[in-house]
Amino acid sequence: MGQGRPAVTSKGExxxxxxELFAERGFEQTTVDDLAEAxxxxxxxxxxxxxxxNDVVYGDFDAALGELRARLAATPEEVPLxxxxxxxxxxxxxxxxxxxxxxxxxxxLVLHTPALQAHSTLRYAGWRAVIAxxxxxxxxxxxxxxxxxxxxxxxxACAVTAYEQWLARPGTDLAALLDxxxxxxxxxxxx
Numbered sequence: 001m002g003q004g005r006p007a008v009t010s011k012g013e014x015x016x017x018x019x020e021l022f023a024e025r026g027f028e029q030t031t032v033d034d035l036a037e038a039x040x041x042x043x044x045x046x047x048x049x050x051x052x053x054n055d056v057v058y059g060d061f062d063a064a065l066g067e068l069r070a071r072l073a074a075t076p077e078e079v080p081l082x083x084x085x086x087x088x089x090x091x092x093x094x095x096x097x098x099x100x101x102x103x104x105x106x107x108x109l110v111l112h113t114p115a116l117q118a119h120s121t122l123r124y125a126g127w128r129a130v131i132a133x134x135x136x137x138x139x140x141x142x143x144x145x146x147x148x149x150x151x152x153x154x155x156x157a158c159a160v161t162a163y164e165q166w167l168a169r170p171g172t173d174l175a176a177l178l179d180x181x182x183x184x185x186x187x188x189x190x191x
Contacts, residue, residue, distance in 0.1 A: 011049045018056040023105045027113045054119040068092045072134040086182035128152035
């Protein structure tokens with residue numbers, strides 16, 4: 001057992017342990033073998049939880065995207081497009097009590113680690129797809145149309161910019177920054 005810790009028994013526990021080790025040692029300096037050893041599990045068991053070291057940082061991102069998709073789908077038709085997207089993104093990024101320190105580590109890794117920036121491109125594409133799928137029928141266009149894609153890219157820009165500000169200024173409120181970013185959009189979209 002690594003560092004006297006009991007063996008990890010869940011994907012969530014492994015994720016938290018990995019974030020802790022990445023914060024202590026650095027992402028690049030921490031290997032899958034280091035993570036498995038610290039978790040008291042074998043390398044093969046690690047790969048049952050996560051496809052790669054990069055994936056640990058994102059946790060269960062696919063499930064979170066499913067929740068974002070469901071929130072957007074539940075948005076009443078009378079709610080303006082950007083209001084519905086803002087509300088869904090705020091809910092998507094809501095942190096449970098006590099989760100802020102780990103989330104700061106996670107987002108700092110995502111936004112500032114070169115190896116993860118390339119991986120983020122894939123994750124961002126999935127996130128933007130969810131937004132575009134919601135925006136397209138409201139705008140009366142195809143999902144791959146310029147208008148739907150522009151909405152998706154702008155929504156991602158709002159989220160990333162808010163996160164950059166949040167990381168740069170400890171003590172700031174993430175939800176307030178997200179709300180401010182969406183409120184600052186100089187774009188008017190139809191329903």
